[in-house]
Amino acid sequence: MSNSGWQEIATKKQAERDALLPSKWRLDMSKYQSRNNLLTVPIDCGILSDKQIDITSNYDAVDLIARMRDGTFSVEEVVTAFCARAAIAQQLTNCLTEIFFDEAIERARQLDHEKATNPDKPLPKLFGLPISLKDSFMVPGTDATIGFICFANDKSTKYSVLCEMLLEQGAVFYCKTAIPQTLMTADSDNNVFGRCLNPHNTSLTAGGSSGGEGALIAMRGSVVGIGTDIAGSIRIPAHCNGTYGFKPSARVVSLQGKRSPGRAGLVGVEPVAGPLATSARANALIMQVILEAELWKRDSMLNHIFWRGLTLPNRPLKIGVVEDDGQNTPTPPMRRMMRDVSQKLMNAGVELIPLKLTEVDKAMDLLWFSFSMDGMKVSPLSLCIVYDIHPSQDTVDYINQSGEPMVNSVRQTGLVALPAKSIHEILDFTVARIGTQEKYRDMWLSNGLDALIMPPAPFTAPKIDTWGGLAAYTALWNLMDYPAAIVPIGQVNPDDRVDEAAKYGAKDAKVYNRYSGPEQFADAPTTIQVVGMKQEDEYLALVVEKLDAILKSR
């Protein structure tokens, strides 16, 4: 395909998407060109009715379901309000890839009709809830390009297993959300749709790979969406956009029938699907609904992990506190956030246990090994030094099929070209991974932890295309296979002055010094990461709700 070929496809694809924005929801974009913070536009722009502003601004997923159940709001009202606000968010941040508002509103009417017709029939757990989906999930009649030109105009024919179940539980899908080319960077930029912007500050990255979810939820164009995470792809955009996020343990939530950028069957560190939302309890609800659905009945890769109806122990929680990963010093706003959080938790009687992480270097080596098992296809020089390519089933092949170039963030991830691994290297990796997991489990149990808190990154959302491959803060927990959540705390404030406090040498200082002060990073959210024990996702959800309640109290 010629160079112009891929551009034509992209132009056409974007035009088709944009045509699905009803004219009544179109903004006069000239008004907003000079604004960095776009969060209030949905309220100020005059498109939404007061009721739509109320519906989209003042309720989380749990509240909305309750109000649709009791008839305070109709499903149609709720779904239409979120479609409208998502349309606004899309024009401002480019957070959507696929739009199916008409189908969503039609389904909403049907749900209202069924409820009116059968008032005694029990309503499903997610009755009427609008849920946004990361682009990689399949919805019949829409694309799942995952940021590759080669997958444009390849309409899905059935729902991903997770989506199918959410639908059965009464969810309403209305849009899919932006991702990076390859799904393997923290900047949601690709040649099909372009870049997704961070609505807090458009000079900063929206994060990735579930960047569209982060931006859309920050704009309250959605109260809950489904992302995926193999190194931080739920947590990084939740952090950048100041939303709640929940990365489950592996093989707990079904990934079946989802588009993947890599080979099927990979052993090692595995991707997981999980929610981003405007509240901790919304994520807990989604996890509960998923676990209660026993999706192992539809996806034999899953473990038989059940929602057990746990409660928190009747004693102060024991929370490990990790300041940093021993490689990158948190910047001033992140350090201040950690101090404030620790203080609040301590004041509330939570027992805090300072912890240092061990073997982070080794863990990251193992992670990159895992990602390059079948031959690393992304080179830092944009040269495709590919060893042992498996035909048409890897990232570089997907890029090459259309002749599209690599986007900046893919080029800058710093991955080196590596040969495919031998069975003995893979077995050594497995053994080493287990060894590291044993050490972390020992740390966990010997300290009697209920959870552990740490920053999700050494920085707030950085300037676009500067995240690079720095993922230890989040990816460590993918290697360990521990569930991990994001709780938004605050944002950069004028006290977060530049300093020279980088502790870990020149490499650290280089990243650290990119923080150029509160003006440059104005309104960037600060968040904490809360980590739980492997496959104790339910318990983590409980702990997160509790910590969040403490942190949100005055």
Next chain:
Amino acid sequence: MSNSGWQEIATKKQAERDALLPSKWRLDMSKYQSRNNLLTVPIDCGILSDKQIDITSNYDAVDLIARMRDGTFSVEEVVTAFCARAAIAQQLTNCLTEIFFDEAIERARQLDHEKATNPDKPLPKLFGLPISLKDSFMVPGTDATIGFICFANDKSTKYSVLCEMLLEQGAVFYCKTAIPQTLMTADSDNNVFGRCLNPHNTSLTAGGSSGGEGALIAMRGSVVGIGTDIAGSIRIPAHCNGTYGFKPSARVVSLQGKRSPGRAGLVGVEPVAGPLATSARANALIMQVILEAELWKRDSMLNHIFWRGLTLPNRPLKIGVVEDDGQNTPTPPMRRMMRDVSQKLMNAGVELIPLKLTEVDKAMDLLWFSFSMDGMKVSPLSLCIVYDIHPSQDTVDYINQSGEPMVNSVRQTGLVALPAKSIHEILDFTVARIGTQEKYRDMWLSNGLDALIMPPAPFTAPKIDTWGGLAAYTALWNLMDYPAAIVPIGQVNPDDRVDEAAKYGAKDAKVYNRYSGPEQFADAPTTIQVVGMKQEDEYLALVVEKLDAILKSR
């Protein structure tokens, strides 16, 4: 090492073991040379007291624990009785590899003393229970040769994780049991200790790889032992020796700190540890104790699968009935057993659903692929065509280190030499395995099965060294990762006349026609295999207890 070198090691090792048999428990072996069925010797030989005969003959593990708790028997009485009976079994069948009766009796006295001293202290769940261990488990101060000369005189320094927990729960270890060289055949024969015999009929195999457990439990030298299974190694000896056996799902029971014949870190079909016993409820108890111990706190490879306190539904059970694997026709005693079992279950109101297994050929190809992932080291011609050997970490290296020859059954397993697999072949394997698992899960759910019954093999225990690599009946469930149990039913009887009913062609007929009539196979046990859903080990244990109660009732 010279050829005589390995023989010297074996002679010395056996002499050391034999020296641990107290003279008071020694048989006049000349009396038993002509007997094929050795089961009654412990009762007739005059070594055991009446009380010892009672203790070892008339109680299962659950009963024994109850009687040690309530003081009917002291732990010392029970442990001494089983040591004595195990000593007799050893002389007749060569079922033991390591003997530590003195330490066991000392520990028994200690448990009695502690109980007497602290009568109000709650007793552990397995208080005083003698448990035998397959040779591969580690007990400090003893070898774990797993049938390789090279591991003789390499004393373990700590307990395997599972053993450590069983000890904490009050178990008493007193011996380890026979296995085949490599652990990968169904004949427990090796150059260190020689062959373990089947006490029902010494011309038949004792099965493998947990053959010593099968023979020892059949002799009632143990009421419960721990084996392992990657293709049938718990179920085959349970079948050959007419004991109960329980193969759990993978990553439910800890294998940590156990000697393995293969490389650590292998992906694909995984070995599992589980009990063999004289009753279904003993296996259920062991599984409950294991799951309640939450061994993921000591072994990070385990899934967080809990004992949930399930009960059976209040409706007739739905049981799939599989006549054969579509490759090998069950011989007359096995067909009769299946008819009898089906009739009894039907009479008891169990709903039986005839099922045919799909893709058995493909499943077996996948299984052998999995076993040869790192290069298959066992050739049918006894030629070690080894590709890509990983130094000192595989079966052939273990054999070559001492210069010992391969035993017959290893030579006859029919494994072909294969090159180590590439990452892409491994990923294809993983994908194909999941595809097969999906089909079996669909079969399971669409029929609403509570369990499935089928023969554990097309034959009863065959003549020694004739099992070969025929393992589809059991190994299928390792590939699926479904738990599977063995329930003893009866034995070959005079009506089981030779016929020519092989259905599946010449290869089938060759195996089928090895059944040469009820005299040749006199007293060979018949058993059924009961299969459960992946990771629903607890539910399977309940179903097995229920079916067993029906089958044992008049």
